[in-house]
Amino acid sequence: GAGVSQSPSNKVTEKGKDVELRCDPISGHTALYWYRQSLGQGLEFLIYFQGNSAPDKSGLPSDRFSAERTGGSVSTLTIQRTQQEDSAVYLCASSLKPPGLAEYEQYFGPGTRLTVT
Amino acid sequence: LAKTTQPISMDSYEGQEVNITCSHNNIATNDYITWYQQFPSQGPRFIIQGYKTKVTNEVASLFIPADRKSSTLSLPRVSLSDTAVYYCLARNAGNNRKLIWGLGTSLAVNP
Numbered sequence: 001g002a003g004v005s006q007s008p009s010n011k012v013t014e015k016g017k018d019v020e021l022r023c024d025p026i027s028g029h030t031a032l033y034w035y036r037q038s039l040g041q042g043l044e045f046l047i048y049f050q051g052n053s054a055p056d057k058s059g060l061p062s063d064r065f066s067a068e069r070t071g072g073s074v075s076t077l078t079i080q081r082t083q084q085e086d087s088a089v090y091l092c093a094s095s096l097k098p099p100g101l102a103e104y105e106q107y108f109g110p111g112t113r114l115t116v117t
Numbered sequence: 118l119a120k121t122t123q124p125i126s127m128d129s130y131e132g133q134e135v136n137i138t139c140s141h142n143n144i145a146t147n148d149y150i151t152w153y154q155q156f157p158s159q160g161p162r163f164i165i166q167g168y169k170t171k172v173t174n175e176v177a178s179l180f181i182p183a184d185r186k187s188s189t190l191s192l193p194r195v196s197l198s199d200t201a202v203y204y205c206l207a208r209n210a211g212n213n214r215k216l217i218w219g220l221g222t223s224l225a226v227n228p
Contacts, residue, residue, distance in 0.1 A: 004160075035218075042204060042220040043161070058215065091160050106153075108160025 002026065004109035006092050012115045013082055021077045021112045025094030032069055033106060034077050035091040036061075043091065049075065050098045082116045089113050119143045119209040121219035128225050135192045137222050139205035142186065144217075148208040150181060150188045155202045155221070164203070165190070192224075200226045 005024045013019050025032050034046040045059040049069040060066070064082075069075040079086055093106040123139045141150065149168050153161035165172060167179040167188070178191040192199055202221040209215045 043218040045216060045218070093160065105163040106161075108162070110158070111160055 004092055004094055004107050006090075006109035006112050008112060009110065010113045010115075012117060015084060015116055016081055018078065018080045019082055019114065021079075021090050021092075021114070023075045023077070023092030023094075023109060025073065025075070025092070026107055027073075029094035029096050029107070030072070031095040031098050031104070031106075032075050033093040033095075034067055034075070035093065036088045037091060037111070038088045046077070046090075079114075082114075084116045087114055087116045119145075119207055119215075119217045121205050121207055121217055123203075123205060123219045123222045125220070126223040126225070128227065129195055130227050131196055132194050135195050135199075135224060135226075136189050137192075137203055137205075137224070138187055138189045139219060139222075140187045141205065141207045141217075143209065144185065144207040145209065146185075150179070150185070151206040152177070152179065152188075152190045153204045153206065155204065161204060195224075195226045197226050197228065200224060 004026055007022045030051045032049040035043040036046055037043050047060055047067045048056040064080045067077045089111040091108055091111045093108045095104040095106045097104045121139050121141045129135045149166045151166040152164045154164050155161040165174055165177050165179045167181050169181050172179045180189040202223050204221045205219050207217055
């Protein structure tokens with residue numbers, strides 16, 4: 001079946017511009033995560049959506065970052081007034097259920113490589 | 118907050134067994150420890166998870182001692198295609214059950 005897809009695969013933008021990154025999770029997956037990965041670094045959690053519950057935004061680095069998930073499916077991560085330090089690969093993942101004591105496997109998309117010039 | 122610590126890099130040769138140990142402090146008492154694998158230019162992929170003792174699947178084994186302060190991912194008879202970054206994950210203890218990703222271990226398998 002189809003996996004998690006993300007678009008665009010690459011995005012180059014000028015400092016100060018706004019960007020939107022899209023994630024299409026696996027159909028039926030209720031949990032959706034956004035992460036950021038800088039070159040040679042581990043994953044940095046950004047935001048987590050679970051069903052109709054209020055999202056966990058605790059990882060968003062500043063108020064320039066926001067995300068939405070419409071209809072419990074597609075999600076958009078928006079970065080306003082981009083800065084050079086925002087350059088990274090932005091990864092989206094979905095899982096069938098929210099984590100309990102055991103972690104439900106997160107299925108990752110290929111990521112969007114964002115370059116801010 | 119919880120913290121996971123892994124070796125930055127490891128080298129091995131085809132056919133060898135590779136053990137990657139992750140130490141984790143202040144993790145949630147009852148939650149599982151999970152390992153992911155990431156190839157270049159791809160998102161991470163789930164390998165294995167466990168709570169205590171030993172878990173084995175078709176890809177790897179995971180050893181977790183009783184004190185759960187560390188875990189060891191064991192890859193039997195590695196091949197060149199196992200060259201990747203391996204991450205251990207655990208949840209923070211307390212009310213902030215944030216999932217903590219380590220910086221990962223870059224494994225290079227040589228011919």
